[in-house]
Amino acid sequence: MSQIKEPLAPTPAAEFESAVSARNISKNYGDVQALQNMSLEFPRGQLTSLLGPSGCGKTTLLKIIAGLLEPTSGEVEVNGKRVTGPGPDRAFVFQDFALLPWATVLRNVAFGLEMRGVAASEREARAEKYIKEVGLAGFEHSYPHELSGGMRQRVGLARALAVDAQVLLMDEPFSAVDEQTRRKFQEDLLQLVQNENKTFIFVTHSIEEAVYVSDQIAILLPRPSRVSEIIRPSSFRNKGVDNIRRDPEYLDIVDEIWASLRTYVE
Structure with missing residues (x-):
């Protein structure tokens, strides 16, 4: 060098x-x-x-x-x-996705809102909005192991967007x-x-x-x-x-x- x-x-x-x-x-x-x-x-x-x-x-x-x-x-x-x-x-989008393997796409995206005590109806509505925005509409009830690497990264991005940081x-x-x-x-x-x-x-x-x-x-x-x-x-x-x-x-x-x-x- x-x-x-x-x-x-x-x-x-x-x-x-x-x-x-x-x-x-x-x-x-x-x-x-x-x-x-x-x-x-x-x-x-x-x-x-x-x-x-x-x-x-x-x-x-x-x-x-x-x-x-x-x-x-x-x-x-x-x-x-x-x-x-x-x-x-601030919200962090990790290189390795950092998803909850036992949770659906909807639950993963709403997880940050859940930790903040947001009511279930509101957090699911916001999660659904960003799932659609990142191109994953229709996969709300899928699990991470059922998704490609690119789709899992979209879940991580949607989760960061959903908390509205x-x-x-x-x-x-x-x-x-x-x-x-x-x-x-x-x-x-x-x-x-x-x-x-x-x-x-x-x-x-x-x-x-x-x-x-x-x-x-x-x-x-x-x-x-x-x-x-x-x-x-x-x-x-x-x-x-x-x-x-x-x-x-x-x-x-x-x-x-x-x-x-x-x-x-x-």
Whole structure:
């Protein structure tokens, strides 16, 4: 591996309102420093991808925002309130689905609402709404073992949407599905971002995926991780899902990110 370069100055972004602010976040695991004075703003109602080489702290930062890990120093604010642990303003979509194997699709999607004490009629109505929205209408009474991997991931996404959290944290949610399903998920995710008016924070190892789905891409350097660059694609965002991958800006950004990250790939 080549010697680590100093981080670049983040690309200036247009003015936006932040839903999530990470300020001077450092995280140590014993003698290993995973994150070093990382600061990053996540625009409200948009999707920000965290992209970087393996082991650069993407999931660590996501878990700190979720309140599942405590930073060694620094702080995270969500809607102006400091994060001190998990909260109803955030929902996590796990890489491995994390479904209840003994529960139906309907029960799995409604589970977060059940834990919050929402009445059965209301939680089932909301669960049914999001089951339909993620394309699983008709599978309400199926069990996880009866579903494909892609369908199980849709259940996890519907569960996160159903609790109506304002911030959705997604840890490589499409990595366990085949390429065709992954592309369909990416298209569906763009529609969800547009329709739901929520803030999405998305961890991925795929450069193409990050550029395709993101309003903002934060490039992270190897540990101790910090932000190298912030990229905000512009020209292709409203051209429709079928046109993005052919857009010159999309292709240029993919090439530029690979050129900046290939140094850190062994």
